[in-house]
Amino acid sequence: MNPEKHAHTWAIQGGRLIDPVQHLDGVGDLYVAAGRIADPPADAEVQTFDARGLIVAPGLIDLHVHLREPGGSHKETIATGTAAAVAGGFTSVACMPNTTPPLDAPEHVEWVSAEARKVGACRVLPIAAVTLGRRGGELVDFEALRGAGALAFSDDGDGIADDQVMRAALRRVRAIDSVLIQHCQDARLTQGGVMHAGPVADTLGLGGMDPLAEEAMIERDLELVGQEGGRYHVAHVSTARAVELVRQAKAAGLPVTTEVCPHHLTLCDRDVLESGKDPNYKMNPPLRSPADAAACVEGLLDGTIDCIVTDHAPHTAEEKATGFDRAPFGIIGLETAVALAYEVLIASGRSDWPTLLRLMNSAPAEALGLPAPTLATGAPADLTIIDPQARWTIDPDRFASKARNTPYAGREVTSRVVATFVNGQLRHLHPDAQPRMT
Ligand SMILES: [Zn+2]
Known part of the structure; x- marks a missing residue:
């Protein structure tokens, strides 16, 4: 995305303006000129x-996306x-460094940024690796x-895995006031595992991934954060005890944040069984027990979990067609996130739109120290426009993503992103919203 380009002066009229930063929720008009709120x-x-x-809301931010380039x-x-991001209402995405080559050197990070400026529909925020080659040993050059x-x-x-590598990484992150995002998983406890360890895995005869793998690493990390400092962000939290560990760490004043994916809120290990071992229900961390999913929802509602992310993880149909045991982990999520968050938070009667939007725009920004998007005059015009009433059926064939690996095909959902502006440019418009423009 070229941030210098902005075509039009816009008058966005009569929408419900919801801006968590300004504590704004009311009907009004919004103007956009020269790429900014005007x-x-x-x-x-x-x-x-x-x-x-x-x-009409400040643009959504997804802190956990796999864009797969370079190499994939x-x-x-x-x-x-x-x-796919702008189709799902996201105006910024942070992309993970497990690419080929991994983003462990400045030139690779710069390549992603340059490519995003050339062909990207939204802002792309690269996340760099912690260790060279992501091998868990020698640290990268954090400053560079x-x-x-x-x-x-x-x-x-x-x-x-290595305690001393993690300790040193926290020191380096602290020195440059950045954030370390940990995929919390002790690999010794997940060897050969393809789904959550428990009665469902036993019934299916599939290798289990012990929830302790996630919890033990969080406990070890929190101990190190307590000793060394350094901002620490738990990626895709998925177990009840993991949520509780983060809750206690926050109460103790540690610089800890976390995120949760819609699939860990809406699905559980039983869905693997009911789907007939559909590999589109295979992801890492795996779908957990119903009690774990409920604890994640509670954590989101009480502020323990800071934000919602997708962990958008595209794979080809061929890769996913190799059976549950062999298929790669991961599902896509950018184009279904808003509707699933609506299902969990609003259709359930448990929360409201200002909260949902905060969990997907200002809260993720704050978790990683980015300026929070806002509708205030002068702010970059990154906007997400949502039809809260629209009912639709998820159809992967209509996704903008190259991938189709979602467990939500055919699901009836409510609320849809109809338009997305990035830096004042209309980057997505759903056909239903076409007649609204004059
Ligand atoms: Zn991960």
């Missing part, structure tokens, strides 16, 4: 967008991944990678 223009030629009945363009590209534009550091896909 005051009403005196004379300029204005393009209007009729937003009556729609929600058969699964997804920066172009298709960011097209930060200088190249790395937002944070993670060996996502793997946890950092």
Whole structure:
């Protein structure tokens, strides 16, 4: 995405403006000029967008996305991944460094940023690896990678097993005031595992992934964070005890944040059985027990879990067709996240739109120290426009993503992203919203 380009002056009229940063929730008009939220223009030629009945909010941010480039363009590209992002209402995505080569050197981070400026539909924030080659041993050059534009550091896909490597990494992250994002998993406890360890895995005869693998690494890390400091972010939290560990760490004042994926809120290990071992229910961390999913929802509602992320993990149909045991872990999520968050938070009667939006725009920004997006005059015009009433059926064939690996095909959902503006440019418009523009 080229941040310098902005085509139109816009008047977005009559929408429900919800801005968690300004504690704003009310019907009104919003103006966009020169890529920013603006005051009403005196004379300029204005393009209007009729937003009556729609929600107009600061753009959504996804802190956990796999764009697969460099090296994995058969699964997804920066172009298709960011097209999926804006279709799902996201105006910024942080991309994980488990690419080929991994983002462990400044030139690789710079390549991703340059490619995103060229072909990206939204802003892309690269996350750099913690260790060279993501091998868990020698540390990267944190200062150089930060200088190249790395937002944070993670060996996502793997946890950092070695205590001394993790301790040293926290010191380095602390020294440059960045954040370490940990995929919490002690690999010794997940060897050969393909789904959550428990009665369902036993019934299916599939290898189990012990929830202790996640919890033990979080406990070890929290001990080290207590000793060394350094901002620490638990990726895709998925077990009840993991949520409780983060809750206690926050109460103790540790610099800890965490995130949860819609699939860990809406699905559980029984769905693997009921789907007939559909590999689109295979991800890492795996779908947990119903009690774990309920604890994640509670953690989201009480503020223990800071934000919602997708862990968008594209794979080809061929890769996913190799059976549950052999198929790669991961599902896509960018184009279904808002509707699933609505299901968990609002259709359930447990929360409201200002909360849902905060969990997907300002809270993720704050977790990683980014400026929170806002509708305030002068702010970059990154906007997500949502039809909260729209009912639709999830159809992977209509996704902008190159990939189709979702367990939600055919699911009836409510609420849909109808338009996404990035830096004042209309980057996504659902066909239903076409007549709203004049
Ligand atoms: Zn991960």
